Amino acid sequence: MLEILDLHASVNETPILKGVDLTVKEGELHAIMGPNGSGKSTLSKIIAGHPSFRVTKGSVKYEVNFKMKDLLALSPDERAREGIFLAFQYPVEVPGVSNFEFLRAAFNAAAAHQGGEEMDVMEFNDFVHEKLRSIGIDEEFLSRQLNVEFSGGEKKRNEILQMAVLSPRLAILDETDSGLDVDSLREVAAGINKLRSPQNAMILITHYQRILNYIVPDKVHILSGGKIIRSGDYELAKEVEEKGYEHII
Template identity: 65%
Template sequence: MLLEVKDLHAGIEGKEILKGLNLQVKKGEVHAIMGPNGSGKSTLSKVLAGHPTYEVISGEVLFEGKNLLELEPDERAREGVFMAFQYPVEVPGVSNSQFLRLAYNQKMLHHGLEELDPLEFNDYLKEKAKIVDMDPQFFKRSVNEGFSGGEKKRNEILQMAVLEPKLAVLDETDSGLDIDALRIVAEGVNKLRSSENAIILVTHYQRLLNYIQPDFVHVLANGKIVKEGGKELALELEEKGYDWVKGAAV
């Protein structure tokens, strides 16, 4: 088992948002977590990534059998957990390539592997950029600064491609994207999908799932998973709306 979430209760500023969430993810799987606003989708992403303002009240999260919750956010990342942000953060003054090389080399260092110098890394980055159809001129620009919504999301997937995580949590990656940008981002994710990694798509809408087909769909409502099924569940949800599952228990 790659990721095991057991009876997770978590929240923010004393308010409980996740109320006993269970989830199991194996390598090679793509899971979609769907749910209405306020259901706890973002809280789950943030807790998995280790955001300091979210508190875990009780429950367990195991990543490759290790207790994920006791690791710092940077340790989680080096172990192979990646989160694509709903709102990627701008880092003025630091170029994309500087940032990505530092991050990549930290991972290499952690695994006792060879670091890349700027020239070697540049070649590596150029290859990876093809996955999201990104122009190398973006390498020199400050991280996400002045990027359009679509460019920011593409940049998140580029980071995923560079860091090759075992588990990628894509938090509302489809939000704010027009159809062309959505297609590029989704195609990028599909290229990165493999039997060696797993992807959790956190999304409000079904439309992303037209492009990235999940193996499992989980519907989150009021802090719990209330319905689970295959990819057809997403279509059913789209048709019937979230009211259909609200209040229902698995």
């Protein structure tokens, strides 16, 4: 589904990624771990298409209609409509725009692109309530302004709600566990597990091993100095937990 080859990228002329290779298949969940400043967030933003990051070398291919296409040629909103989703490490606060209207606009944009039916307010209301129930989020989320005056944990759960509504084929979760207390972490992890399926794939980006106590990855990669220096299975995450990054790097 996703194929990254020799990816080099810079922000403000500073090289961050220095040759990343990564292949993600349907149904897989990859954890990318690494110390601060290793390039984890840069990788997630490049897949989503953030304009501040510049790819200097390499390629990112993504399967669209059963063909591998150059993902970097698509705008961020085109990527999203093709099923790519980035759960933000720091979700943006948008005063004046309600969660409900934001979710509906996003859902309808994708539906229109994929040839599906756009939903009116009533239909979408039923649909979104079902999603809320499935991941255990209170309906008062809907009427609130997008992320405004949300606690850290609420913001992260709101990202999971967006993911549930959009049912992406490839979700990248950027430090979704950071800043969460144990209860919030458990709730967020449960939401993510509910959304795993054989048809979609996820990339979980994290500094700490602890979220992997709740979400079991198929593959684990260690990113350091802009490169993936080791790949393995769940055992690799445990090794990081026991011995720290220094030992591995």
